[in-house]
Amino acid sequence: MKKFEEFLNKINFKKVAKVYVLVSILLIALCAAAIGYVTRDKIKMAIDYEKVSEAFEHKSFGENLKPKLVKLTSGSKDIINCIVVDKDNNIIYKANDNLVKDNNKFILTSQEASKRYLQDNINKDVAYKVTREENIIFNIDYVKIHDKILSDIDEEFYYEKDLKDEKVNLLNYLINRDTKEKLFIIRTVTPIPYAEALIKTIGGILGLIFIIYWIGIALWVYRDADIKKSNSALWGLLALLTNIIGLIIYTMYKQTNKVCYKCGAIQNKDSVFCGDCGAQINERCKDCNSIINKNQKYCSGCGRKL
Ligand SMILES: [Zn+2]
Numbered sequence: 494m495k496k497f498e499e500f501l502n503k504i505n506f507k508k509v510a511k512v513y514v515l516v517s518i519l520l521i522a523l524c525a526a527a528i529g530y531v532t533r534d535k536i537k538m539a540i541d542y543e544k545v546s547e548a549f550e551h552k553s554f555g556e557n558l559k560p561k562l563v564k565l566t567s568g569s570k571d572i573i574n575c576i577v578v579d580k581d582n583n584i585i586y587k588a589n590d591n592l593v594k595d596n597n598k599f600i601l602t603s604q605e606a607s608k609r610y611l612q613d614n615i616n617k618d619v620a621y622k623v624t625r626e627e628n629i630i631f632n633i634d635y636v637k638i639h640d641k642i643l644s645d646i647d648e649e650f651y652y653e654k655d656l657k658d659e660k661v662n663l664l665n666y667l668i669n670r671d672t673k674e675k676l677f678i679i680r681t682v683t684p685i686p687y688a689e690a691l692i693k694t695i696g697g698i699l700g701l702i703f704i705i706y707w708i709g710i711a712l713w714v715y716r717d718a719d720i721k722k723s724n725s726a727l728w729g730l731l732a733l734l735t736n737i738i739g740l741i742i743y744t745m746y747k748q749t750n751k752v753c754y755k756c757g758a759i760q761n762k763d764s765v766f767c768g769d770c771g772a773q774i775n776e777r778c779k780d781c782n783s784i785i786n787k788n789q790k791y792c793s794g795c796g797r798k799l
């Protein structure tokens with residue numbers, strides 16, 4: 494215990510706290526940058542998707558939307574095709590020939606093999622699964638590693654056992670309420686490289702930052718209480734268990750008592766002398782012997798002007 498206290502006394506807590514805050518900010522910024530970097534394609538796709546969605550739902554399909562659809566399709570590995578159909582399901586635009594090479598119409602019905610999937614009127618062996626719009630942006634499956642996706646045939650998003658490893662395409666659709674035109678966005682999920690390792694690393698870094706903060710508070714309270722000759726073990730334990738709450742209680746305790754100017758021990762604020770070193774920490778009124786604080790103008794015992 495003595496060695497531990499000697500070690501604590503060598504620590505300059507102010508300096509350590511400054512370094513800790515700076516390093517933490519740097520590490521958190523690095524983590525954010527790493528996430529941004531590996532998800533840049535997904536973020537770009539989400540932005541392009543939003544632009545398309547905004548343009549399609551408020552205006553009937555026209556030339557202005559074509560470059561946006563081309564950008565969305567060619568800019569992302571996930572997007573297989575974008576198809577626009579009129580109210581009678583006639584294809585009026587497609588970004589490429591993928592999946593709909595021979596289609597004039599694009600009519601989706603439930604698959605006979607599995608009702609959970611849709612098929613179109615021409616390629617009956619191609620399966621589609623409708624996903625919600627927010628899945629485009631917050632698709633949790635992005636973080637899975639590629640091999641896991643390939644082997645995980647139970648995962649309904651990708652493969653269905655009945656479909657004999659046949660790939661299921663994900664489908665989002667938008668409807669223009671005025672013209673009844675529909676926009677189908679067909680996509681797959683390409684995994685983010687090293688996503689799992691990255692998430693584990695970032696989790697570890699954030700966990701470490703938090704643990705150092707938590708233990709640091711407890712150590713500081715322990716040492717401060719030790720210097721002030723208070724029950725350091727008890728205060729340290731309280732701070733270790735309750736962290737910021739323990740720190741607040743300790744600070745309040747210090748404020749309602751008096752710290753000896755000479756030896757630093759915490760004393761009852763009504764004491765005249767320090768119980769640890771004998772220094773006089775409060776004055777007494779010459780007339781009535783009441784204890785006087787420095788900022789009093791009159792004695793609270795007899796009303797004498799000080
Ligand atoms: Zn003292």
Ligand SMILES: [Zn+2]
Nearest residue numbers: 778781792795
């Ligand atoms: Zn007095």
